[in-house]
Amino acid sequence: MQFLTRTLPSFLVSWLLTFTLASLFHSQYVVNQLVNVGVVVGFNDRVNLTLEDWLGLLPTYGAIIAIALALAFFVTWFIAKKLKNQGIQLFVTAGIVAFATALIAIESIMNITIIAGARGWGFYAQLCAGAVGGYVFAKLIKANKQKTEHHGF
Template identity: 85%
Template sequence: MLFLTRILPSFLVAWLLTFTLASLFHSQYVVNQLVNVGVVVEFADRVNLTLEDWLGLLPTYGAIIALALTIAFLVTWFINKKLKAHSTGLFVIAGIAAFATALIAIESIMNITIIAGARGWGFYLQLVAGAIGGYAFAKLIKVFENIKLN
């Protein structure tokens, strides 16, 4: 019951938030690179690109993020049993580590950065998405813990 009532809902919300931020950061990084070389990008085009990227990245990058966060949060769950006082910080670090590991591993294996928004300073924005996801997961676990199910 713990898994279905507390862990899974927390994970799904944290994953969705994390993926949405990572996709948003990716899209805006790419648009910014276009603007830097003189391409005029209207606001409506930015919004369209962002929504299309979200849908387009969901099956691949979304799955990679889900797998990376699952592994990172699972390891952190066991570490957290010994260090409960630092649970939020541990999950923030886990989110950062999940993204860093996934992005570096993909680049090492494929010898290319497949997420264009993870190049240059965009890499750090992806880590921010992971940190926010870890923070959200840690806080949501506590929220669902306090909800009493009948």
Template identity: 80%
Template sequence: MSFLTRILPSFLVSWLLTFTLASLFHSQYVVNQLVNVGVVVGFSDRASLTLDDWLGLLPTYGAIIALALAIAFFVTAKLNKKVKKYSTQLFVIAGIVAFAIVLIAIESIMNIHIIAGARGWGFYAQLLAGAVGGFTFSQLFKATKNQKAY
């Protein structure tokens, strides 16, 4: 029952936030590249593109992120049993590593940047999304653990 009440809700919230940030960073990177070559992009176009990207990336990139975070958080939870003092830091690192592995693996296998927003500084923005996801999971999991104690 611990999985359904503590782990799964914490994971789903952190995954949704992580994917949303990764999609947002991707969209804004692409828009920024268009602006750099002289294309005028209004706020409504930015918002529309961002929403379209979120919906378009959800079934593929969203699923890849979910799988990568699930593996990273599982491994980190096992490691965390031995190193409890650094729980938050370990989950943040796990989120970063999950994104780095996914992005590098996709590029290596397909020999292209399948996520256009993961080029240049966009790569680091994607890693930031992973870090936020790891931090969020860590905090939510701790909160549900402390709630159970009362």
């Protein structure tokens, strides 16, 4: 029951934020590369591209991120139980490792970077999205645990 009431909602919120940041970073990286070669990209075009990328990446990159984070957080959950005071740092690291592993694995398997926004400095922006996801997950789990203990559920 704890999984459905505390863990799953926390995971879904952190995944949605993580995916949204990863998609945003991807879109802005691509727009920046266009601007670097002289293409004029207006604000409305940036917003439209960002929204279209979010919707377009959701079924594929969103699923990849969900699987990578779920695996990383699952393993980290057991490690965090042993190292009780290190939970936030461990989940931040797990988010970073999840993204690095997924992006490197995809590139190794397919021999191409399918997420254009994960090239160059964009790779590190994607890792930052993973770090934020890990941080949010750890904070939500901790807050839900304290709320449950306080209310006696």
